[in-house]
Amino acid sequence: MLQKILPLLFLSFLSLALRATSSNPNPSLTAYDELNRTGFPIGLLPSGILSYSLNLTTGDFAVDLADHCRVTLPPDNYLAVYSKRITGQLVDRKISGLDGIRVRAFFRWWSITTIRSTGDDLVFDVGVASAKYPAKNFYETLDCQGSNGKKASS
Ligand SMILES: *[C@@H]1O[C@H](CO)[C@@H](O)[C@H](O)[C@H]1NC(C)=O
Ligand SMILES: *[C@@H]1O[C@H](CO)[C@@H](O)[C@H](O)[C@H]1NC(C)=O
Secondary structure, three states: OHHHHHHHHHHHHHHHOOOOOOOOOOOOOOHHHHHHHOOOOHHHOOOOEEEEEEOOOOOEEEEEEOOOEEEEEOOOOEEEEEEEEEEEEEEOOEEEEEEEEEEEEOOEEEEEEEEEEOOOEEEEEEOOEEEEEEHHHHOOOOOOEOOOOOOOOO
16 A cells, blocks of 8 residues: 555655755755755656745745646556645755645545655655655656646546
8 A cells, every 4th residue: 555655755755846955055946956956856846836935944945836736647647736835844855744745545635744865765754654766756847737637536
């Protein structure tokens, strides 16, 4: 079960884009730039980002999308939904208190609450479950599906 949930968790990486934390944060960078700069694949964030902010003191961040965003994650076709605003706290390669990213699996919605980076892998917490996936699976940015996105009810 955890293995099936894990792919969905990858979406949560989007929030990682926010992790402009450590050494050399630059407000002029885009969220995608921040992902790359901090060693994360840009595919963790969907297209359609309007803006993002990061409080370098507290690690609190917010990402605003043009609209809520549905993405189907390959290869298992899990549906993930990003809220219009995604918030959380990014400290030391860990995103906690995450709000705004949910994945559909096993007939219910799961909120991704925490994402940790261990280097080549990303660990996602969904409720009491957690899963690990290689970051290389997210080299491409996914486009948001339209309101008539496929499999929205699966
Ligand atoms: C960051 O971007 C450069 C240039 O496109 C690319 O070569 C590198 O692989 C990227 N790093 C990550 C972690 O995706
Ligand atoms: C960061 O958060 C602290 C604590 O809430 C606040 O005092 C500070 O003004 C914030 N910094 C920015 C740039 O918003």
